[in-house]
Amino acid sequence: MTALAPTLEAFFTERLIGQQHASGHTVAAYRDTFCLLLAFVERRTGTRPSRLRIEDLDASAISAFLDHLEAERANHPRTRNARLAAIHSLFRFASLRHPEHAALIERVLAIPSKRFARGLVSFLTDDEVEALLAAPDTTTRIGRRDHALLQLAVQTGLRVTELVTLDCGDIVTKGTAAHVHCMGKGRKERVTPLTAATAGVVGAWIAECGGRAADPLFPSSHGGGRLTRYAVTVLLAKHVATATERCPSLGAKTVSPHVLRHTAAMRLLHAGVDSTVIALWLGHEAVATTQVYVHADLALKERALARTTPIGVAPGRYKPTDTLIDFLEAL
Numbered sequence: 001m002t003a004l005a006p007t008l009e010a011f012f013t014e015r016l017i018g019q020q021h022a023s024g025h026t027v028a029a030y031r032d033t034f035c036l037l038l039a040f041v042e043r044r045t046g047t048r049p050s051r052l053r054i055e056d057l058d059a060s061a062i063s064a065f066l067d068h069l070e071a072e073r074a075n076h077p078r079t080r081n082a083r084l085a086a087i088h089s090l091f092r093f094a095s096l097r098h099p100e101h102a103a104l105i106e107r108v109l110a111i112p113s114k115r116f117a118r119g120l121v122s123f124l125t126d127d128e129v130e131a132l133l134a135a136p137d138t139t140t141r142i143g144r145r146d147h148a149l150l151q152l153a154v155q156t157g158l159r160v161t162e163l164v165t166l167d168c169g170d171i172v173t174k175g176t177a178a179h180v181h182c183m184g185k186g187r188k189e190r191v192t193p194l195t196a197a198t199a200g201v202v203g204a205w206i207a208e209c210g211g212r213a214a215d216p217l218f219p220s221s222h223g224g225g226r227l228t229r230y231a232v233t234v235l236l237a238k239h240v241a242t243a244t245e246r247c248p249s250l251g252a253k254t255v256s257p258h259v260l261r262h263t264a265a266m267r268l269l270h271a272g273v274d275s276t277v278i279a280l281w282l283g284h285e286a287v288a289t290t291q292v293y294v295h296a297d298l299a300l301k302e303r304a305l306a307r308t309t310p311i312g313v314a315p316g317r318y319k320p321t322d323t324l325i326d327f328l329e330a331l
Contacts, residue, residue, distance in 0.1 A: 004057070062108055130247075132255075154267075155194065
């Protein structure tokens with residue numbers, strides 16, 4: 001066995017799981033990256049993965065793999081960059097164990113992320129939200145579950161993974177401090193307040209399913225297990241198709257679970273909530289991440305434009321009105 005195999009094993013067991021306590025989602029994403037990479041290099045060299053050497057994963061091989069992801073697997077540059085981030089993480093770990101390969105490792109770490117066009121975030125209007133929330137058939141148990149899930153997602157902006165991992169005990173609906181508690185990305189705990197409407201809908205669902213504190217808040221249709229991320233995507237697509245009959249503008253949008261998260265952020269922004277508060281609400285690592293919603297908010301830009309002075313017009317100064325005129329006009 002070459003040095004690559006034990007180094008890769010130690011990277012997962014010691015660095016990711018032992019030291020960084022990476023989430024299962026992160027471990028799975030890194031695992032998929034290296035399965036794809038080793039299979040690609042095996043086809044390229046004819047060498048079995050367990051016999052590959054660190055020298056076989058040089059900068060040219062990594063660059064060829066990244067090109068393969070985009071050209072043959074039709075991966076978006078975001079996916080390509082995520083795969084590269086996993087590879088960089090492995091090579092930074094390998095640099096401590098194998099200084100004899102420092103030059104090779106340095107060249108791999110020098111491979112840059114690919115820049116790409118960043119489009120505006122997509123979100124739903126108030127009319128579209130209303131149509132979507134009315135789409136589930138609330139005369140059925142599954143419809144009431146879906147209605148509660150959509151209501152919670154649109155109001156709180158929880159990620160789909162956060163939604164499907166919620167337990168009944170994570171929801172507090174009684175009293176004036178109704179809220180949902182979740183473990184977010186990066187193992188950050190977050191508490192998000194609930195409106196009276198959301199607390200009522202979710203509280204009624206919990207009472208109906210009779211869930212204990214440790215039971216899934218949104219169980220699968222077959223009972224027992226939780227809804228999966230894929231299942232949420234499927235049920236959302238079904239309800240969007242129904243809602244499009246009532247609100248045709250939905251037909252022009254690709255509505256994913258993350259669009260519901262964007263919608264929650266935009267509703268907060270339209271309500272005048274500061275971007276730093278929105279960042280805390282969504283569990284963003286950095287406030288800069290929240291700026292994408294400011295860029296997408298045309299109404300905010302139009303209000304800023306309305307405050308500007310037209311070209312050629314001298315800016316004036318505020319002059320208080322006469323107190324007597326104020327009295328008369330207030331009558």
